[in-house]
Amino acid sequence: xxxxxxxxxxxxxxxxxxxxxxxxxxxxxxxxxxxxxxxxxxxxxxxxxxxxxxxxxxxxxxxxxxxxxxxxxxxxxxxxxxxxxxxxxxxxxxxxxxxxxxxxxxxxxxxxxxxxxxxxxxxxxxxxxxxxxxxxxxxxxxxxxxxxxxxxxxxxxxxxxxxxxxxxxxxxxxxxxxxxxxxxxxxxxxxxxxxxxxxxxxxxxxxxxxxxxxxxxxxxxxxxxxxxxxxxxxxxxxxxxxxxxxxxxxxxxxxxxxxxxxxxxxxxxxxxxxxxxxxxxxxx
Amino acid sequence: xxxxxxxxxxxxxxxxxxxxxxxxxxxxxxxxxxxxxxxxxxxxxxxxxxxxxxxxxxxxxxxxxxxxxxxxxxxxxxxxxxxxxxxxxxxxxxxxxxxxxxxxxxxxxxxxxxxxxxxxxxxxxxxxxxxxxxxxxxxxxxxxxxxxxxxxxxxxxxxxxxxxxxxxxxxxxxxxxxxxxxxxxxxxxxxxxxxxxxxxxxxxxxxxxxxxxxxxxxxxxxxxxxxxxxxxxxxxxxxxxxxxxxxxxxxxxxxxxxxxxxxxxxxxxxxxxxxxxxxxxxxxxxxxxxxxxxxxxxxxxxxxxxxxxxxxxxxxxxxxxxxxxxxxx
Numbered sequence: 001x002x003x004x005x006x007x008x009x010x011x012x013x014x015x016x017x018x019x020x021x022x023x024x025x026x027x028x029x030x031x032x033x034x035x036x037x038x039x040x041x042x043x044x045x046x047x048x049x050x051x052x053x054x055x056x057x058x059x060x061x062x063x064x065x066x067x068x069x070x071x072x073x074x075x076x077x078x079x080x081x082x083x084x085x086x087x088x089x090x091x092x093x094x095x096x097x098x099x100x101x102x103x104x105x106x107x108x109x110x111x112x113x114x115x116x117x118x119x120x121x122x123x124x125x126x127x128x129x130x131x132x133x134x135x136x137x138x139x140x141x142x143x144x145x146x147x148x149x150x151x152x153x154x155x156x157x158x159x160x161x162x163x164x165x166x167x168x169x170x171x172x173x174x175x176x177x178x179x180x181x182x183x184x185x186x187x188x189x190x191x192x193x194x195x196x197x198x199x200x201x202x203x204x205x206x207x208x209x210x211x212x213x214x215x216x217x218x219x220x221x222x223x224x225x226x227x228x229x230x231x232x233x234x235x236x237x238x239x240x241x242x243x244x245x246x247x248x249x250x251x252x253x254x255x256x257x258x259x260x261x262x263x264x265x266x267x268x269x270x271x272x273x274x275x276x277x278x279x280x281x282x283x284x
Numbered sequence: 285x286x287x288x289x290x291x292x293x294x295x296x297x298x299x300x301x302x303x304x305x306x307x308x309x310x311x312x313x314x315x316x317x318x319x320x321x322x323x324x325x326x327x328x329x330x331x332x333x334x335x336x337x338x339x340x341x342x343x344x345x346x347x348x349x350x351x352x353x354x355x356x357x358x359x360x361x362x363x364x365x366x367x368x369x370x371x372x373x374x375x376x377x378x379x380x381x382x383x384x385x386x387x388x389x390x391x392x393x394x395x396x397x398x399x400x401x402x403x404x405x406x407x408x409x410x411x412x413x414x415x416x417x418x419x420x421x422x423x424x425x426x427x428x429x430x431x432x433x434x435x436x437x438x439x440x441x442x443x444x445x446x447x448x449x450x451x452x453x454x455x456x457x458x459x460x461x462x463x464x465x466x467x468x469x470x471x472x473x474x475x476x477x478x479x480x481x482x483x484x485x486x487x488x489x490x491x492x493x494x495x496x497x498x499x500x501x502x503x504x505x506x507x508x509x510x511x512x513x514x515x516x517x518x519x520x521x522x523x524x525x526x527x528x529x530x531x532x533x534x535x536x537x538x539x540x541x542x543x544x545x546x547x548x549x550x551x552x553x554x555x556x557x558x559x560x561x562x563x564x565x566x567x568x569x570x571x572x573x574x575x576x577x578x579x580x581x582x583x584x585x586x587x588x589x590x591x592x593x594x595x596x597x598x599x600x601x602x603x604x605x606x607x608x609x610x611x612x613x
Contacts, residue, residue: 033613078321095322111612144348146312169290169298176320183319212293226608227586228593233613237606248603255613 001114001164002101003038003045005031005066007053008073008089010082021052025278026242026249028062029256030235031106032274035065036264038104041113046101048093050075060277062270072096080179081186084193087201088182090160095175102164107235110162110219118166120215123158124234125222127202137199144184147177155210157203161234162219174208286330292317302332309358311349318342318352 009021023031038045044067047057054071057063073089073096080088090103104110108124116122127134134157138148165171178200185196209216220232242249257271291298294310305314317323318339327336338355342348353359598604601611 030613095320107607109609109613111609144315146349147316150312169293172290172320172322173293173317176322177313177316179321180316180319212296224586226594226604227590228597229609230612231609233609234607235603235610236608238603238610239606241603241606252603252610252613259613 001043001116002099003042003104004048004093004097004101005035005045005104005106006073006090006093007047007049007106008075008077008082008092009050009052009056010075010077010089011086014082014086021056022278023056024239024243025274026252026256027107027235027239028060028274028278029253029260030109030233032062032065032267032270033256033259034104034106034109036260036267037109037111039067040263041110042102045104046070048072048097050089061273065267065270078179078183079186080182081189084185084189085182085197085200086193087160087197088179090201091175091178091182094163094165094171095179100164100166100168100171102162103160105161105234107239108161109233110231111233112231114219116164116166117215117217120166120217121158121170121205121209122162122164122217122219123205124161124163124232125159125218125220125225126156126206126216127159127222129154129156129203133195133198134203135195137203140185140196140199141188142181142184145181150211151204151207152210153207155203155206157198158205158209158216158218159222160201160205161236163205167214170208170212170214173212174205177208178204288326288329290326290329292323292326301330302327302335306356306358309353309356311353314352314356315349318348319344 012021013019035045035047047054047063047066047069049057049069049071050073051071052075054063054069057066057069063069073092077085077088077092082088094103102114102116102122136153137151142148165174181200181204182196185200206216208214220229238248238252242252260271261268285301285303287300291300292305292313293299294305294313295308297304297308299305299308314323317326324336324339327333327339335355339352342351342355350359597611603610
């Protein structure tokens with residue numbers, strides 16, 4: 001089973017205009033281990049990126065971690081507002097990849113060989129509909145998104161840290177409707193950095209599956225996410241924790257280095273590449 | 285007439301050619317495909333170049349749906365460029381949910397963390413459930429703080445009042461607007477509130493929109509029990525309290541919540557890039573039972589072994605409070 005990582009730099013530049021692009025060391029280590037572990041357990045994995053991100057990986061010398069690095073995403077993400085829709089690159093990638101593949105977030109590591117349905121959409125897990133995260137989307141005021149009236153507001157959102165859609169045509173259907181929503185929404189920029197994005201990426205997926213009668217499978221049970229298990233690592237909010245705590249960050253970095261040396265000794269070169277590359281970024 | 289190798293989904297049908305498209309014309313979905321970019325590709329794959337040419341002239345600031353209908357020959361009349369469709373009334377927004385946490389019976393949804401370190405087994409021996417419940421019946425920050433300092437300071441081995449004081453704010457005080465019924469807990473009980481891994485737009489989420497995790501150990505070491513009460517997420521090896529827009533309050537070094545305590549009110553602005561995946565977890569209440577834990581409303585059962593493993597993972601990798609499986613790295 002092939003996988004893809006996706007990196008669009010547009011959100012970075014919307015938050016750091018004029019800066020030089022960089023990725024934090026703990027995030028880089030996580031995506032390297034995510035890619036290497038996927039190649040060990042599941043198959044090829046491709047980095048689908050824009051030209052800036054692709055150039056960054058090459059400048060660090062770590063592009064060989066992935067089966068290949070492909071520049072498929074336009075740097076301007078087709079006019080979608082990168083502040084509101086920081087995951088737009090994922091939808092563009094889903095639309096444009098030439099062959100089906102599983103979409104894996106860079107901060108998700110899958111430690112096992114997956115056996116996925118060839119009919120159902122598989123996501124990481126479902127989510128509950130919470131007012132604060134998933135408010136009524138009709139309140140977004142996106143008047144040109146006429147599909148809204150047909151969507152089942154009770155359909156549970158799908159967490160897309162992992163996403164595999166075996167039917168290419170449904171993948172295109174979902175990607176297109178999500179991109180259409182994001183483009184329409186981008187006409188009326190606002191400060192919302194969450195609700196519209198998770199609607200477009202996660203809730204809309206659940207709704208479109210319900211609309212089309214497409215079954216949904218999950219890797220994890222949403223009720224048991226935080227109970228100890230051995231199969232999945234998702235940094236999620238830990239990224240912020242590591243930004244805030246040098247100890248936590250350093251501890252995690254050291255574990256990553258150890259993991260790479262032990263499990264992927266032929267890729268030990270990435271340790272020096274990441275450490276020196278990200279130090280340079282911090283020193284600037 | 286050429287068939288495409290992949291289909292458009294319109295009106296419950298898979299559409300492979302132009303005739304099927306016209307017979308099942310769906311303006312809303314086709315608008316999505318048009319704005320999404322794949323409609324042109326589909327038309328190109330089936331060689332419908334004349335329609336592509338018409339669609340290339342679509343004015344995106346106008347009524348796209350009507351222009352599509354005309355371009356496909358479904359509507360005989362060209363769209364009026366001056367016509368502005370009526371904007372449907374948007375419903376009145378519902379009032380924001382109250383930040384109340386309803387009182388529950390044993391296995392309350394939010395059980396604050398008052399733990400010392402892992403070594404402080406028995407440090408809560410002085411706290412009976414009812415007195416603990418009384419601690420949280422106050423609403424204001426000052427009454428909460430005074431209740432804690434008066435009754436609890438001596439019971440906690442590493443309770444840091446100063447960091448607590450710096451952390452508690454209105455949002456926190458508002459969390460305890462109702463009293464908790466009595467419960468007993470041991471050397472660690474984890475209070476979690478707010479949306480799982482952040483993203484509560486109004487700080488503490490109301491019950492039913494987040495989850496909390498409670499682990500307890502009988503202070504008499506008579507057994508292991510716990511409760512899973514998932515109404516808010518707050519689990520960690522140190523206390524962190526994030527105000528709105530990621531404004532950090534409190535200190536990571538402070539042990540306000542002892543070994544476990546984490547409050548994530550909002551991390552919205554702290555995330556970016558293609559990291560996706562935020563969500564919330566529904567309310568699950570639980571009860572105490574020796575050797576096993578049961579989630580009442582959803583029937584989820586966690587074994588003592590899973591409980592142990594989860595605690596061990598959390599203690600060995602506090603980052604698990606913010607994600608999952610991070611200890612596996």
